[in-house]
Amino acid sequence: MVDRLATSPTATLAVGVRAPTADIYAPQWRNFIFVAPFLFFFTTLLLFPLLWGMWLSFHKADTFSSGNFVGLGNYARLYHDKVFLQSIWNTFYFALLTVPTLALIGLFLALCLNRRTRTAAVLRTLFFSSSVLSVTIVTLIWRIVFIPNVGLLSTIYGWFGATAPAFISDPSLAMIGIAIATIWWCIGLPMMLFLSALQQIPQDIYEAAALDNANRWQTLRSITLPSIKRTFILVIIIQIVLQFQLFGQAWLMTRGGPNNLTKPIVLYIYDTAFRRWDLGLGAAASEILFILILVAAMAQYLVTRSRGDQA
Amino acid sequence: MSATASIEGRAFGDHLLLALVILLSIVMIAPVLWVIGLSLKDNTELMADPNSVFHAPYTLKNYINTVGTSSVFIWVRNSIIVSGGLTLGTLILSSLAGYGFARLNFPGRDVLFVIVLFGLAVPEQAVLVARHQIFSMLKFHNTYQGLILPGLSAPFGVFLMTQYFKAIPKELDEAAMLDNASRLRIFWKVLLPLTLPAQATLGIFTFLGAWNDYFWPLISATRKDMFTLTVGMASTQTNFAQSEGIGFLMAQAVFAGAPILIVYLFFQKYIVTAVSGAAVR
Numbered sequence: 126m127v128d129r130l131a132t133s134p135t136a137t138l139a140v141g142v143r144a145p146t147a148d149i150y151a152p153q154w155r156n157f158i159f160v161a162p163f164l165f166f167f168t169t170l171l172l173f174p175l176l177w178g179m180w181l182s183f184h185k186a187d188t189f190s191s192g193n194f195v196g197l198g199n200y201a202r203l204y205h206d207k208v209f210l211q212s213i214w215n216t217f218y219f220a221l222l223t224v225p226t227l228a229l230i231g232l233f234l235a236l237c238l239n240r241r242t243r244t245a246a247v248l249r250t251l252f253f254s255s256s257v258l259s260v261t262i263v264t265l266i267w268r269i270v271f272i273p274n275v276g277l278l279s280t281i282y283g284w285f286g287a288t289a290p291a292f293i294s295d296p297s298l299a300m301i302g303i304a305i306a307t308i309w310w311c312i313g314l315p316m317m318l319f320l321s322a323l324q325q326i327p328q329d330i331y332e333a334a335a336l337d338n339a340n341r342w343q344t345l346r347s348i349t350l351p352s353i354k355r356t357f358i359l360v361i362i363i364q365i366v367l368q369f370q371l372f373g374q375a376w377l378m379t380r381g382g383p384n385n386l387t388k389p390i391v392l393y394i395y396d397t398a399f400r401r402w403d404l405g406l407g408a409a410a411s412e413i414l415f416i417l418i419l420v421a422a423m424a425q426y427l428v429t430r431s432r433g434d435q436a
Numbered sequence: 437m438s439a440t441a442s443i444e445g446r447a448f449g450d451h452l453l454l455a456l457v458i459l460l461s462i463v464m465i466a467p468v469l470w471v472i473g474l475s476l477k478d479n480t481e482l483m484a485d486p487n488s489v490f491h492a493p494y495t496l497k498n499y500i501n502t503v504g505t506s507s508v509f510i511w512v513r514n515s516i517i518v519s520g521g522l523t524l525g526t527l528i529l530s531s532l533a534g535y536g537f538a539r540l541n542f543p544g545r546d547v548l549f550v551i552v553l554f555g556l557a558v559p560e561q562a563v564l565v566a567r568h569q570i571f572s573m574l575k576f577h578n579t580y581q582g583l584i585l586p587g588l589s590a591p592f593g594v595f596l597m598t599q600y601f602k603a604i605p606k607e608l609d610e611a612a613m614l615d616n617a618s619r620l621r622i623f624w625k626v627l628l629p630l631t632l633p634a635q636a637t638l639g640i641f642t643f644l645g646a647w648n649d650y651f652w653p654l655i656s657a658t659r660k661d662m663f664t665l666t667v668g669m670a671s672t673q674t675n676f677a678q679s680e681g682i683g684f685l686m687a688q689a690v691f692a693g694a695p696i697l698i699v700y701l702f703f704q705k706y707i708v709t710a711v712s713g714a715a716v717r
Contacts, residue, residue, distance in 0.1 A: 152541040159536030159623075163529040163594055164548065170567065170589035171555055177566035186569070230460070237457050250704060251461055257700040257707065258693055259648035261669045265689045266467045268673070269474065275486040275682060277470040283486070309464065317712050341449070363715050370559060373650045377670055391561050391651075398565045399655045408565040415562035422557035429716065 181408035192405065199409035209410060211385050212393040215300065219371055219389060222304035223311070224364040230308070231315025231360065236349070238316070239323045249320070253313030260310075260373030267306035268293065268378055293379060299387045303374050310374075311367070315360045322356035323349070355428060362425040366418055390414045471686045475499070479681035498687035508691065510661055511668035517580055518653075518664055519646035522587040526642045527635055529588060534597025534631075535623050539609065549598070555591040560651065568655055578662045586652055587645075592714055593638050600634040601627065640703050641710030647696065665692055 182199055186192040203209045234252055238245045255263065270277040271292040282289040292302030326349065334344045372391040375381055381388030381396070388396075390410060398407025474482065476494040502508055536542075537549050567586060568577075576582035604627060612622045653664045663671065669692055673685060700707055 152543050152545070154542060156536060156540035156542040156619075159540060160533040160542075160548065163533035163588075164552075166529065166585070166588040167552060167555060167591065170586055171558065171563060171591075172551075174563035174566035174570060175558060177570070178563055181566055181569070234457070234460070237453055248457065248461060250701070251464055253704075253708060254697060254700060255464065256711065257644060257648075257696050259666045259669075259696075260650050261666045261673070262689050262693045265669070265673055265685065266471050269471060269682065269686065270467045272682075275474070275482055277467060280486045280489075309467070312464075314711060314715055317708055318715065321712065359716065366559075370561060377673065394561060394565070395651075395655070399568070404565055404569060411561045411565055415559060418559045418562075419557055426557075 178408045179412060181405055182412050184405045186404040186408075187402050195405065199406045202406060203409055203413065208385050208388070209390075209393055212388045212390050213413075215385075215387060216369055216371065216389045219300060219304060219307075220365055220368045222301065223307050223368045224361060226304075226308055227311055227315050227364050228357065228360050230312055232319050232353075232357070234312070234316045235319030235323055236345075239320055249316070252316055255310050256313035258310070261377065263306060263310045264374055264377035267302070267309070271302055294383065296383045296386050299379050299383060303371075303378055303387055306378065307368070307371070307374055311364075315364065318356060318360050318363075319353060322353040326352045355431075358428050359425065362421055362428065366421045366425070369414070369418055369421070390417075471689055474683055475686035475690050477683050479683045482683060498681075498683040499691065501684055502687045502691050507660060507663070507668060508665070508688065511663050511665040514580075514583075514657075514662060515647055515665040518583045519643045521580065521584045522646045523639050523643045525584065525588050526590070526593045527639055530593030530597045530638060531628060531631065531635070532623075533594045534599075534601050535627065537594065537598040538601030539606075539627075540619070552591045552594055555589075556595060564651070564655070571656065577656050578659045582656050583653055583662075583664065587642070587649075593642065596634060596638055596713065597631065600631050604630055636703075637706050637710040637713065640706045641714060644696075644707065644710075 183194060183196060184192050185195050185198070234248075238249050238252075269275075271289075273279055273289070273291065276289065278292070279289040290298055292298050292305070330348055331344065334348055339347070370391055371389040372395065375387050375389050375392050376395070379387045381392050391414065394407050394410045394414070397403050397410060470489070473489040475498050476496070477489055478493070478495055478497065481488050481493075533552075537545065537552075571577055571582055576585070608626055608630075609622050612626050617625070647664075648666060649664070650666045650670070653667045654670070657663055657667060660668075660671070669688060672688065
């Protein structure tokens, strides 16, 4: 087609712009070359491992062999494994601790910092800055905050002659400690998502409300909050997907202890597959996690799509 | 908010909100200052009295130890190679595929694109076990390709670039077509320069993600000389208070965290766009 253009450019021009448009976008096999490199990696390192993982979950496998077919045996083992059931509960509990808190603090910060002042800009930078740190640094920081004797928390409590709560070692507080570190780490994203939603609300609605003598509370309740309802749902879903994948904080702060009380599903997978080398069981556990996350991701897809329809 | 605020003036509520925001920013900043403070203190002094952080003498000894005795430079080098390689690869693959999906037609294009989009919903954990086994068979563990390759399969870049190419007016390609430019030339000379903002966003996002990645390097790089910075730092934090001294660990944390924070201050706009974009998709 390009060749034809090359041999008779005047002829094509004479027909007008329509003719080349039709030709350029006709399906051609050689156009596939542009997407082929990515699809190679996508297929070999994502799609194939995804299917291979499902296949593994029906086998008793170790690192170098796929072992014997055991049917649903691995899933049955998971069902009877108290540690795995505990890890599912832990994951939900962790999401319950972090997701609503992240959404509410994020919304609060966005409402306060949605201004064109320099202070607001500096504070936005500050609240997002922790998000660029790696999980290793975040856990290092928070372990040193929580650690007895030299920790920041126990130093502050020490000023008042009190003993700080043992956020790492107390069974009832350990998960809360991990949640605090996580909220500190992740607060930037919900804040930014709410900020960009707030900036999309047309200013003239607010001007009209001001003319109607609406007070701030009324404006917030009847204009601002309804306008960002969809973003709120989106933030919740995004955070559920993210926090369900809790691993680094739990592994580095508590190793899942005390008594497996802070062991989330991903840490269970890590333990099973990469420390006990029971790959089949680990694969089965990761399929369960996959299903849980897929449900949330589908919900997100529906929410994003319906927003697109409305716009 | 701002319209009503200007009409009602500064009320008591304003001060209350301000106080809350200030409180939250102290919570954000205090742990970091604490870490920096500890990193400047001698370990024995610290153990005797934690409040010694608030007064002199301060020392750079911990930083000298970090630079001199730990493997931190090897880990930084590994992290630069892995993050840089992955970023370069992602930019090339995503730009080509983005152009292909947005502009060209080939049999099965739409079905393939939907499959790629589905890949966005696949969490890393769902493929880790199988990927690890495949890489064991290929003897890819403890190599740079072992650390770089998995990231190249992530569909986010392709999704982003496809969106971006779609937003460029088609008349540009058509005009170039009439000038007898080849498809590769149009891609390279006409369209690619226009995607620079998207390249920057995707590049910074990919680099940051790879730099901070923890799970895959943890299971793939098991030899100390192949650790990335995140894994290496994590390996020294076990047995915390007993071993090397808190000041030393804190100096390591500052040493590892400061460069990323400085980069963030410079590229803030791109980083925020990329991170929010990746979240919403």
